[in-house]
Amino acid sequence: xxxxxxxxxxxxxxxxxxxxxxxxxxxxxxxxxxxxxxxxxxxxxxxxxxxxxxxxxxxxxxxx
Numbered sequence: 483x484x485x486x487x488x489x490x491x492x493x494x495x496x497x498x499x500x501x502x503x504x505x506x507x508x509x510x511x512x513x514x515x516x517x518x519x520x521x522x523x524x525x526x527x528x529x530x531x532x533x534x535x536x537x538x539x540x541x542x543x544x545x546x
Contacts, residue, residue: 498545505533505540512540 506528508521512535522533522542530542 500543501546502541502543503528503530505542508540511538513538518542 505518505521505525507525508518512518515534518533518535518540520533521540522528522530525542528542528544530544532543533540534543535541
């Protein structure tokens with residue numbers, strides 16, 4: 483018989499909320515996540531930290 487004991491402390495697990503928004507400077511259809519990410523992180527005042535291509539539009543991400 484195999485006995486498996488696991489300690490799981492749910493109070494130490496914190497999930498960050500992620501906010502998304504459409505890129506203000508990338509108005510043409512996107513083809514690359516890398517280009518979207520670069521565009522999003524360079525946008526002024528957005529505080530975006532990442533970006534990806536979703537339904538051919540650049541979607542920017544940041545922690546809320």
